[in-house]
Amino acid sequence: MNAVVLASGGLDSTVAAAIAKEEGWALFLVTVGYGQRHHVEIACAKKIAAWIGAKEHKILHLDLSVFGGSALVGQGTVPKHRSEKDRKQGIPNTYVPARNTIFLSLALAYAEVSKAKSIFIGANVLDYSGYPDCRPEFLQAFQQVARLGTKMSVEGSSVEIKAPLLQLSKAQIIQRGIELGVPFELTHSCYDPNEEGVACGQCDSCLIRLEGFRQAGKKDPVSYQVG
Numbered sequence: 340m341n342a343v344v345l346a347s348g349g350l351d352s353t354v355a356a357a358i359a360k361e362e363g364w365a366l367f368l369v370t371v372g373y374g375q376r377h378h379v380e381i382a383c384a385k386k387i388a389a390w391i392g393a394k395e396h397k398i399l400h401l402d403l404s405v406f407g408g409s410a411l412v413g414q415g416t417v418p419k420h421r422s423e424k425d426r427k428q429g430i431p432n433t434y435v436p437a438r439n440t441i442f443l444s445l446a447l448a449y450a451e452v453s454k455a456k457s458i459f460i461g462a463n464v465l466d467y468s469g470y471p472d473c474r475p476e477f478l479q480a481f482q483q484v485a486r487l488g489t490k491m492s493v494e495g496s497s498v499e500i501k502a503p504l505l506q507l508s509k510a511q512i513i514q515r516g517i518e519l520g521v522p523f524e525l526t527h528s529c530y531d532p533n534e535e536g537v538a539c540g541q542c543d544s545c546l547i548r549l550e551g552f553r554q555a556g557k558k559d560p561v562s563y564q565v566g
């Protein structure tokens with residue numbers, strides 16, 4: 340059976356894809372180039388699609404920097420050196436307006452065409468920076484959107500939104516990835532890499548990733564500018 344996987348090229352979505360693979364799904368990956376400053380992740384997603392043996396890999400370009408409203412699409416600067424306490428307060432400017440709503444809508448369209456029964460997303464509530472579109476309630480609501488708004492559903496073929504990492508810590512996600520043989524060196528997490536695509540080691544995403552590897556007792560195989 341077919342499954343669509345939202346594959347950003349990041350660590351979480353790669354582990355989610357590996358879980359889907361292990362469950363026996365034929366994988367239809369979709370990656371969105373949304374004008375993100377860390378567009379190196381698109382190249383990572385291509386390598387990951389090859390590694391995992393995706394049946395198809397679609398790369399969509401939908402430039403959300405036209406709207407702005409996020410440091411990830413070039414409006415404002417990416418926060419650095421924030422403590423865990425700081426990271427847990429409020430929603431940071433790395434939130435991209437309605438990103439997961441947009442991504443899930445694209446994945447849903449792809450699911451209808453590819454006759455997929457599941458959509459996998461690497462959303463995670465625990466280690467994340469309070470992004471509202473990573474919450475279980477949001478994903479449940481989107482499940483309802485899929486049920487009500489698609490031809491496939493009306494004709495009796497439902498699609499299930501699956502977020503297998505939702506309640507895991509970053510260390511648990513990494514541990515799961517190790518069990519599944521995920522090549523972490525192909526994944527990219529940094530919000531603000533340099534021109535060569537090397538991670539900064541200081542943004543929230545780098546700090547959470549590095550801490551996750553520390554807690555899992557493993558060394559992160561990607562290079563960092565510092566740290």
Ligand SMILES: [Zn+2]
Nearest residue numbers: 529539542545
């Ligand atoms: Zn970084």
